[in-house]
Amino acid sequence: MKIDYSTKTTAQLLSNLNMIKVLIVALLIILSLLIGISIYGMLTKDDNATFIATLAVGLCCSATLPMQFMSKKAIKAELIKREETL
Numbered sequence: 001m002k003i004d005y006s007t008k009t010t011a012q013l014l015s016n017l018n019m020i021k022v023l024i025v026a027l028l029i030i031l032s033l034l035i036g037i038s039i040y041g042m043l044t045k046d047d048n049a050t051f052i053a054t055l056a057v058g059l060c061c062s063a064t065l066p067m068q069f070m071s072k073k074a075i076k077a078e079l080i081k082r083e084e085t086l
Helices: 010-044 048-085
Strands: none
Touching: 010 048
């Protein structure tokens, strides 16, 4: 489902863009830590079941990142289009 950004104001688009940037950075940091801790735990600990489960959660949650990048790209394109029409 594609969101129509042409109906939003420029201020709303800038606010959404900043929110998406913060969300992307937070997701990257949290997922990197989760996956890193999972890999470290699998390599050093005997009970691998817990770390395999947390690795699976981290990898599955990383599937949200491409959608965030696509939203960021669409908002930037709409802002550029608006600047060209002025």
